Amino acid sequence: MLDANIKAQLKAYLEKLLQPIELVASLDDSAKSAEMRTLLEDIASLSGKVSLLENGHDARKPSFTVGKVGETARIGFAGLPMGHEFTSLILALLQASGYAPKISDAQVEQIKSLTGEFRFETYISLSCHNCPDVVQALNTMAALNPNIRHVMIDGGLNQAEVEARQIMAVPSVWLNGEPFADGRMALEEILAKVDTGAADREAAKLAEQAPFDVLVVGGGPAGAAAAVYSARKGIRTGVLAERFGGQVMDTLAIENLISVPHTDGPRLGRALEEHVKEYEVDIMNLQRAEALIPGEAGNYHEVRLANGAVLKAKSVILATGARWRELNVPGEQEYRGRGVAYCPHCDGPLFKGKRVAVIGGGNSGVEAAIDLAGVTGHVTLLEFGDALRADAVLQAKLMSLPNVSVIKSAQTTEVNGDGSKVNGLTYIDRASGQSQTLALEGVFVQIGLLPNTDWLKGTLELSKFGEIVVDARGQTSVPGVFAAGDCTTVPYKQIIIAMGEGAKAGLSAFDHLIRTAVPAKEAAAA
Known part of the structure; x- marks a missing residue:
């Protein structure tokens, strides 16, 4: 064996x-x-x-x-x-x-x-x-x-x-x-x-935290890089994360992180956390930020958490990343985990020999269809546009598989089920306008990402896509608040780019601190 x-x-x-x-x-x-x-x-x-x-x-x-x-x-x-x-x-x-x-x-x-x-x-x-x-x-x-x-x-x-x-x-x-x-x-x-009783104890502990020089919100590649670069400057740094590692933890193969030919998400996520822990960084994991209250006239910025605690900081770096975009059609939420899935690597084996659909014709969707074709009975890939957007080499591989079919110009309108699990999918043929139904047991959604910025609406400038608008230094529309990674307007959502942007935000925050007056409350206490 x-x-x-x-x-x-x-x-x-x-x-x-x-x-x-x-x-x-x-x-x-x-x-x-x-x-x-x-x-x-x-x-x-x-x-x-x-x-x-x-x-x-x-x-x-x-x-x-x-x-x-x-x-x-x-x-x-x-x-x-x-x-x-x-x-x-x-x-x-x-x-x-x-x-x-x-x-x-x-x-x-x-x-x-x-x-x-x-x-x-x-x-x-x-x-x-x-x-x-x-x-x-x-x-x-x-x-x-x-x-x-x-x-x-x-x-x-x-x-x-x-x-x-x-x-x-x-x-x-x-x-x-x-x-x-x-x-x-x-x-x-x-x-x-x-x-x-753990949540109440943790909230009380957080409420006693002294103000940070830099508070990083997010524990993915951008947040980890921002924390390391900030801590190396010798300033009081904290990291607030819903889940350290972020979306990276849900990524299987990573083969484009320069100098690291092959790794996977969980391994990289652990390495990020271990690197941050090399420095005196206060990591506050499993904590969700609910509101940013910008400081005025030299006062501290505040971040209010879901558990009621409030953290204060002279500067804030937002690195909240992104999440899988949902279809937002009837049946998706009802059958989530009961036929609707977002990770083909994890959940694919549960659909052995069955008929499934993949929604999305970009690299993620085509890669998912290729993976699932080796496990399931048949895969139908549906693409909204009139052509697949994946790399040519992936498309060639997809088309060579005997148990895969591709439907273009297809707008998914409903996930169907029998009350307990998925049994089909309805889409509109955008060329003819006719509604069509597929009989299947699983639907894998692969249609891109949404920035995790809902909690920031009305606080700072967001793009029409919900991304945080930043300048060349990572500065947002609020002085002393910076942002980095997939939650920003920086193009190309890649791990290596997020790391670089996080490092830049950390350096920019430090530069801001040395050029800014001491917060009024701190000066008064002195």
Whole structure:
């Protein structure tokens, strides 16, 4: 199952086991059970602290649990944790033995103090790059608190269960038999949902923050670059982010970041955060800004958060990025996560052998159609214009696929469903004006981005597309407030451009500070 190189690496990890652990397998006569048996035998053969038992009684087969010898196992895998999930398996083995997870002491105490029974189930696909973060976070919680259990469930291997629960997007987390959350979640986000007092405690903590020299709103490539460049100037810097890493965390392959030939979004997102943490930057994650109140006559700018806290700063850098543009047609929101999807890499395997549509003929749409063609039964790509906009090489690849059809001049008007899931799509042929209907089970939306600037309307100048208007230095229409990245009017929404613009905004903010009078309140206090 495992080649010699992987076995050597795994053996090195297993030397870190603190106490003996056991793998308890629930198997049948299927080929997948045979694969799982081979995998578990390989693992057990690499360490004297790992034992394998095949006397499990889990209804899901094949599956296995990981636990400390003599204790009830609290971590399970209903499927082969390979691909993106292999790291989840390694961490589970270590943490089940008592190996300390790499999280803060405060998070460890928060997890251990949770009371009640928590039985988590996470449905994943092995091609999902967002799923491991959720699986690893919940496994960590289960390893630390005896009241918490978690099982990873491969949706492709447990199709009947997926159908019964109508799961059409991953990761999908259930808690105590009820839906809990969909999509990528960090440990902080999960704890915020289960620890009901966490939000109030965090709001009180934020309210006590001293004013910043520079407050960066947004934790993507632009925000991270702005924070690094600001902090390197030795000024008090804070980063406020709904999710550190931003939209990058939902990106699979990144092959145009100069000097880094190949990486992926989650890896880059983690690297951004680690780089920022090299400096004395106050990172305030999982916090949503609701309003910007510009300072007047030399007073501080203020940013009001959704939890009620207010942060003050001499200068502000807005780097809130963008989000997937929605169709805004009937049925889209009703069937979101029930056939309407936005990530073909994550959710594609759930539509194995089925008919799906991709909306959008740009690079993202054509790449999505190519990916889905290898998994689904048939892909129909719909483009609003009379020609595809994707690169020629992508179009050539698309047209070579036998199970793909392309419809141009198509305006999607409705996502159809049976009340529980998608069963079709309606569009207007813009050439003839006639309405047409497609029978299908999934709709993947790939029609571009919208800037995350709704909360800034009426506060500073926005373009007709909702982008923040900036000059060559990243200055907005409000003195002392700068902006960078995909939320601005700067053309070409690319990671490398956002990084450069973030660096520029950081330098511009510093230049503004050294040329501006000390805020009135600070001068009075002095």
